[in-house]
Amino acid sequence: MKILSKIAEVRALLEPARAEDKTIGVMGTSGRMHAGHISLIEKAVAENDLAIMFWMGGGEGLYERNWDDDVKLIEPTGVEYAYLPDYADFMPVRPSYTLTTLPQLSTGAPPMEPVEHLDAVTTTTAKLFNVFGPMRYYSGEKDWQQLAMFKRMAIDLSWDIEVIGCPVVREADGVAMSSRNVKLTAEERARAPALYRALVKGKEAIESGETGSAKVVSLVREAMGDAGEVIYVHALDAETLQPMDRLTGEIRIIASLKLGEVPLVDNIGATAK
Amino acid sequence: MKILSKIAEVRALLEPARAEDKTIGVMGTSGRMHAGHISLIEKAVAENDLAIMFWMGGGEGLYERNWDDDVKLIEPTGVEYAYLPDYADFMPVRPSYTLTTLPQLSTGAPPMEPVEHLDAVTTTTAKLFNVFGPMRYYSGEKDWQQLAMFKRMAIDLSWDIEVIGCPVVREADGVAMSSRNVKLTAEERARAPALYRALVKGKEAIESGETGSAKVVSLVREAMGDAGEVIYVHALDAETLQPMDRLTGEIRIIASLKLGEVPLVDNIGATAK
Numbered sequence: 157m158k159i160l161s162k163i164a165e166v167r168a169l170l171e172p173a174r175a176e177d178k179t180i181g182v183m184g185t186s187g188r189m190h191a192g193h194i195s196l197i198e199k200a201v202a203e204n205d206l207a208i209m210f211w212m213g214g215g216e217g218l219y220e221r222n223w224d225d226d227v228k229l230i231e232p233t234g235v236e237y238a239y240l241p242d243y244a245d246f247m248p249v250r251p252s253y254t255l256t257t258l259p260q261l262s263t264g265a266p267p268m269e270p271v272e273h274l275d276a277v278t279t280t281t282a283k284l285f286n287v288f289g290p291m292r293y294y295s296g297e298k299d300w301q302q303l304a305m306f307k308r309m310a311i312d313l314s315w316d317i318e319v320i321g322c323p324v325v326r327e328a329d330g331v332a333m334s335s336r337n338v339k340l341t342a343e344e345r346a347r348a349p350a351l352y353r354a355l356v357k358g359k360e361a362i363e364s365g366e367t368g369s370a371k372v373v374s375l376v377r378e379a380m381g382d383a384g385e386v387i388y389v390h391a392l393d394a395e396t397l398q399p400m401d402r403l404t405g406e407i408r409i410i411a412s413l414k415l416g417e418v419p420l421v422d423n424i425g426a427t428a429k
Numbered sequence: 430m431k432i433l434s435k436i437a438e439v440r441a442l443l444e445p446a447r448a449e450d451k452t453i454g455v456m457g458t459s460g461r462m463h464a465g466h467i468s469l470i471e472k473a474v475a476e477n478d479l480a481i482m483f484w485m486g487g488g489e490g491l492y493e494r495n496w497d498d499d500v501k502l503i504e505p506t507g508v509e510y511a512y513l514p515d516y517a518d519f520m521p522v523r524p525s526y527t528l529t530t531l532p533q534l535s536t537g538a539p540p541m542e543p544v545e546h547l548d549a550v551t552t553t554t555a556k557l558f559n560v561f562g563p564m565r566y567y568s569g570e571k572d573w574q575q576l577a578m579f580k581r582m583a584i585d586l587s588w589d590i591e592v593i594g595c596p597v598v599r600e601a602d603g604v605a606m607s608s609r610n611v612k613l614t615a616e617e618r619a620r621a622p623a624l625y626r627a628l629v630k631g632k633e634a635i636e637s638g639e640t641g642s643a644k645v646v647s648l649v650r651e652a653m654g655d656a657g658e659v660i661y662v663h664a665l666d667a668e669t670l671q672p673m674d675r676l677t678g679e680i681r682i683i684a685s686l687k688l689g690e691v692p693l694v695d696n697i698g699a700t701a702k
Contacts, residue, residue: 163587175448246587253533253669254585256555260526279586282529286587289562312527313552314436314519314559396526 157231161242163287166208169237170289178205183294184284186212187222189229192325192333196294197233199322204292208237210284239287246283256282256313258305265397266390268301268410268421278305282313290316298324298332300408300423304397324422326352332422344415350383351413355424358391358409362426367403380413387412387419394425403428430504434515436560439481442510443562451478456567457557459485460495462502465598465606469567470506472595477565481510483557512560519556529555529586531578538670539663541574541683541694551578555586563589571597571605573681573696577670597695599625605695617688623656624686628697631664631682635699640676653686660685660692667698676701 160166170180181200185193200207209230213222223240230238255275262274285293293310295303307319325333330352331345340348358376366372372391380386392399394406410423433439443453454473458466473480482503486495496513503511528548535547558566566583568576580592598606603625604618613621631649639645645664653659665672667679683696 167589171447174444249581249584252585253531254582255528255530255532256586257528257530258526259528283586286589289589308522309527311522312525313529313556316440316559316562 157227157235158237160208160237160239162245163241164245166239166287167289169208170206170291173206174290180204180288180291181207181294182210182284182288182291183207184210184212185226187226188335189222189226190325190333190335190337192296192298194229194233195325196296196322197230197235199320200292200294201233201235206237207235208239208288209235210239210241212241212280246287252279255279256309258308258312261301261305261308261397265301265392266388266399268388268390268412269299274301274305277302278309281306282309285310285315285317292318292320294320294322296324297321297423298334298421300394300410301397304395308395330356332420334420336418336420339418340415344384344418347383347415348413348420350380351411351420351422352424354379354389355409355411355422358389359424359426362391362403362407362409362428365429367428369399369401369403372403372409376409376411380411383413383415385414387414430500430508431510433481433510433512435518436514437518439512439560440562442481443479443564446479447563453477453561453564454480454567455483455557455561455564456480457483457485458499460499461608462495462499463598463606463608463610465569465571467502467506468598469569469595470503470508472593473565473567474506474508479510480508481512481561482508483512483514485514485553519560525552528552529582531581531585534574534578534581534670538574538665539661539672541661541663541685542572547574547578550575551582554579555582558583558588558590565591565593567593567595569597570594570696571607571694573667573683574670577668581668603629605693607693609691609693612691613688617657617691620656620688621686621693623653624684624693624695625697627652627662628682628684628695631662632697632699635664635676635680635682635701638702640701642672642674642676645676645682649682649684653684656686656688658687660687 181204183196183200256279257275262271303321310317310319329349331348354376357379358372369391373389376389389411391409394408407426412419412421454477456469456473529552530548535544576594583590583592602622604621627649630652631645642664646662649662662684664682667681680699685692685694
């Protein structure tokens with residue numbers, strides 16, 4: 157695997173490939189990788205002539221902390237290139253004054269991820285769209301709100317980029333792979349499957365003909381029982397993240413369950429009749 | 430001149446040119462063209478292997494209104510390509526949910542252009558950056574606030590685009606070329622030179638050693654006398670548009686003078702000692 161650290165190196169690699177009509181697959185992570193991330197790299201490798209991943213670590217000083225662990229997971233995927241930004245090159249002028257923001261999908265949607273976090277994620281993603289250029293961008297369905305934003309911003313602002321959502325990777329008991337799972341105690345981990353089980357109940361209700369949003373939400377809440385503190389449950393338009401009284405079309409049920417100090421998030425798709 | 434109306438046509442033209450290392454110059458207008466716009470096209474043509482302009486008209490239904498007039502001015506420049514967006518192709522999904530916004534240069538700067546207008550301009554420009562791809566983007570210094578935003582967003586979000594500011598084109602008496610000038614009565618037009626004359630006074634003061642911002646602003650206001658209604662005068666950091674008590678470095682004096690119903694805007698650069 158070849159490590160690139162400068163934007164100019166990334167462009168020097170990708171521009172000639174593009175000129176030869178090679179397809180380019182990109183996926184990224186902020187470190188603390190798990191099987192969910194690896195599945196994205198594998199897909200980017202399998203479906204493209206050239207695959208490159210980026211690894212943003214946890215910020216400037218935290219680089220070395222995880223890379224050595226993560227690289228052991230990454231290498232077996234066969235991905236040829238990893239971009240680990242040199243921050244002085246990535247952000248030559250600070251502070252950044254420019255935001256890429258989707259108010260209807262952040263403040264305009266029911267409260268899920270904090271808006272400042274979402275703005276930072278969409279702005280950084282816009283920058284990465286420009287660093288890599290035309291490509292296929294692989295992003296996990298685990299962070300559904302972010303994925304919906306990436307897809308929409310590519311369309312709205314005409315980036316020549318195809319955003320590809322990839323299914324959530326789960327443990328044998330249904331728990332979604334997440335960097336947060338390691339923070340759970342054994343006892344909390346034992347209660348964690350309740351989240352996905354409840355989402356499946358909601359999906360089944362919708363696909364059996366239930367179209368009342370409030371009804372689906374309360375079914376999911378009940379199904380979680382006393383497994384933990386339910387932070388939120390929403391049944392939303394899968395694309396626009398808008399709530400609707402009567403569910404129609406492609407629905408996403410998005411929920412967060414807090415176990416001890418750890419808020420787990422998960423989601424599931426359902427097609428309303 | 431070849432007219433393109435689809436994003437795919439623009440890309441089919443520019444991608445092979447880019448693969449051959451041709452330089453690409455782009456400039457755009459919202460119609461009602463004058464010698465200022467023409468100077469941008471001429472520069473884009475002179476400095477690049479391939480030049481393309483875009484013409485956004487006044488919106489969907491207003492297309493035909495000005496194009497026939499404008500094309501008579503455009504053709505002598507020798508620009509080979511004009512992109513007149515087919516709006517269904519340009520915005521296939523509506524409404525757009527994505528904003529590209531620079532709060533520090535809009536709401537964070539002293540009030541000049543309306544923030545909603547600036548957000549619309551920077552968002553549309555972000556979209557055009559993506560439609561055209563890597564290029565040199567020519568933009569007039571006449572709209573200094575917008576130009577500062579275009580430059581900053583290209584840096585902040587790593588667009589592979591060089592934003593090139595072009596000097597204000599002026600009538601013989603110093604009045605900046607503007608679509609608004611035709612709305613002036615003969616009597617108002619006779620008073621219009623006061624705006625630029627006052628800006629020159631401010632520049633001279635700064636370059637003679639005056640570093641008090643309030644002093645420069647009041648000099649410029651006084652120099653406009655009773656020529657019209659002074660809407661604003663600001664002496665700002667040329668790049669960040671931030672006010673400063675004591676002027677240092679590259680300064681931009683930006684002013685608006687209303688004559689009858691027409692607010693004229695103009696600006697000038699000065700290097701503080």
